[in-house]
Amino acid sequence: MSASVTLKQQIITESQKLGIDKIGFTTADDFEELRSSLEAQKAAGHTSGFEHPNIDERLNPTLIFDHPQSIIAIALAYPSRMKQQPKRTGLKRGQFARASWGDDYHHILREKMALLIDRVKDIVGEGNARFEPMVDTGQLIDVAVAHRAGLGFIGKNGLLITEEFGSFVYLGEMITDLKLEPDTPIPCQCGECTRCLDACPVQALLGDGRMNAQRCLSYQTQTKGLMADEFRPKIRNVIYGCDICQVACPFNRGKDFHLHQRMEPDVEKVRPELLPMLKLSNKQFNDRFGQMAGAWRGKKPLQRNAIIALVNLGDVSAVDDLLHVMSQDPRPMIRATAAYAVGRLSRSYETTSRAKVAEQYQKELVSGQEEAFLKEYRRALETIDALK
Ligand code: SF4
Ligand code: SF4
Numbered sequence: 001m002s003a004s005v006t007l008k009q010q011i012i013t014e015s016q017k018l019g020i021d022k023i024g025f026t027t028a029d030d031f032e033e034l035r036s037s038l039e040a041q042k043a044a045g046h047t048s049g050f051e052h053p054n055i056d057e058r059l060n061p062t063l064i065f066d067h068p069q070s071i072i073a074i075a076l077a078y079p080s081r082m083k084q085q086p087k088r089t090g091l092k093r094g095q096f097a098r099a100s101w102g103d104d105y106h107h108i109l110r111e112k113m114a115l116l117i118d119r120v121k122d123i124v125g126e127g128n129a130r131f132e133p134m135v136d137t138g139q140l141i142d143v144a145v146a147h148r149a150g151l152g153f154i155g156k157n158g159l160l161i162t163e164e165f166g167s168f169v170y171l172g173e174m175i176t177d178l179k180l181e182p183d184t185p186i187p188c189q190c191g192e193c194t195r196c197l198d199a200c201p202v203q204a205l206l207g208d209g210r211m212n213a214q215r216c217l218s219y220q221t222q223t224k225g226l227m228a229d230e231f232r233p234k235i236r237n238v239i240y241g242c243d244i245c246q247v248a249c250p251f252n253r254g255k256d257f258h259l260h261q262r263m264e265p266d267v268e269k270v271r272p273e274l275l276p277m278l279k280l281s282n283k284q285f286n287d288r289f290g291q292m293a294g295a296w297r298g299k300k301p302l303q304r305n306a307i308i309a310l311v312n313l314g315d316v317s318a319v320d321d322l323l324h325v326m327s328q329d330p331r332p333m334i335r336a337t338a339a340y341a342v343g344r345l346s347r348s349y350e351t352t353s354r355a356k357v358a359e360q361y362q363k364e365l366v367s368g369q370e371e372a373f374l375k376e377y378r379r380a381l382e383t384i385d386a387l388k
Helices: 003-017 032-043 057-061 105-124 141-149 195-199 284-291 297-311 316-328 330-343 351-366 370-387
Strands: 022-026 068-077 132-136 170-175 238-240
Touching: 003 022, 003 105, 022 141, 032 057, 068 105, 068 141, 105 132, 105 170, 141 170, 238 297, 284 297, 297 316, 297 330, 316 330, 316 351, 330 351, 330 370, 351 370
Parallel strands: none
Antiparallel strands: 022 068, 068 170, 132 170
16 A cells, blocks of 8 residues: 555545545646536636636646645535424515525535644644645636545536435535545436426526526526516525525435534524515624525625515515615615515505505606616506506
């Protein structure tokens, strides 16, 4: 057994002691075979814009690390089912997709990797190894690294699917100058299955593991402007993320691991009452949701989505609060989305609501508001008038 394999075995043992659920190793070779696909996706407008912008750096560890030798990939399994159901309070609730349950996984992964790096430095001696840890906001493509490091295969839904935990895993990777024996990639096991493709409500998946990220509801719930009409009903009551193509996957059947206390969902956070969300101050929002991955874009997208979810749930009791948001909220996009909701939730011709929408429309018009926002008021008025 060579010294490097021994070190690899020691690293695996340390990772297990730290509660890292899966670990794999690959070379620091480039990922140039992905270049044409990445460039085609960018040219087709299929990227979300949340990716690292420099394709060269995404594909070449040598551009971001001095003399890299290996990449260590890790996976942490997260729960897919809640142990509790929320209390019935009479208020409609939204939900966060599973990957946003518990504390923000970026922090959890970074802490695990920092601990593992410390242990490896203890083994090889401080100063004898360098590391660059990263999670999905880093340069490398974590799914591609994890696949090449043997953690699982990439499904037609574009996700890394592990044998033990399905795709309910968070991924992280560390570039290092240690030379470590690489593991063997696992070929795709989807076969003829198309369940994720069939289940995706917006046909975002292209069928070959790639997606049009602009259509993906996970992306759509994270944008900061008005949500396009097409996607509004599709998010149902999910105010952050989307995991429909995970739930549909047979490799996830029965997979539900509760291995990390910090990943346990707080039912009041991941199934929040929607109306109170509209009234949160920044401080209240940060106190309540700030620890979650789903808070990274701030409260505005979540509040917009909460308004849309109220529409999708048909919560007519929300109209008075929505009228208040429409006239009082300082953010034009939120006001316009509230106007949309008032229109959609009005069940009979109602002069008070109509007058308030009309009054707000005039204010927006006079202030030179953007046409896209003005349109929401006009549509709301047309919808209410059609109820006469
Ligand atoms: Fe489709 Fe949702 Fe999967 Fe995105 S996350 S590809 S919208 S099913
Ligand atoms: Fe592959 Fe089927 Fe899972 Fe999609 S649902 S990733 S096609 S196994």
